[in-house]
Amino acid sequence: MSILIRPLVTEKVSALNEKGKYGFIVDINANKVEIKDAVKKMYGVTVEKVNTISLMGKRKVRYTKAGVVEGNKPNFKKAIVTLAKGEVIDFYNNV
Numbered sequence: 001m002s003i004l005i006r007p008l009v010t011e012k013v014s015a016l017n018e019k020g021k022y023g024f025i026v027d028i029n030a031n032k033v034e035i036k037d038a039v040k041k042m043y044g045v046t047v048e049k050v051n052t053i054s055l056m057g058k059r060k061v062r063y064t065k066a067g068v069v070e071g072n073k074p075n076f077k078k079a080i081v082t083l084a085k086g087e088v089i090d091f092y093n094n095v
Contacts, residue, residue, distance in 0.1 A: 003038035046084035
């Protein structure tokens with residue numbers, strides 16, 4: 001199972017990219033050391049710091065002909081990775 005699930009590409013995280021910070025959705029059980037090693041291995045950059053955020057999944061309700069359908073989206077974890085000065089990750093090089 002992979003530690004890094006996908007990169008975060010949002011307006012807020014794109015603004016942080018200019019400061020050398022990058023966001024990722026990561027495995028819910030991954031710790032900061034594992035995230036640091038995974039980013040280093042996948043992108044070949046030097047990681048200075050890792051901040052993690054665990055988020056609860058949202059509750060969803062749909063009203064259908066058959067009645068009310070309720071459920072939850074899954075919980076997930078985000079990681080904000082700070083790189084060494086001058087290092088850059090390019091998410092769009094293989095697109």
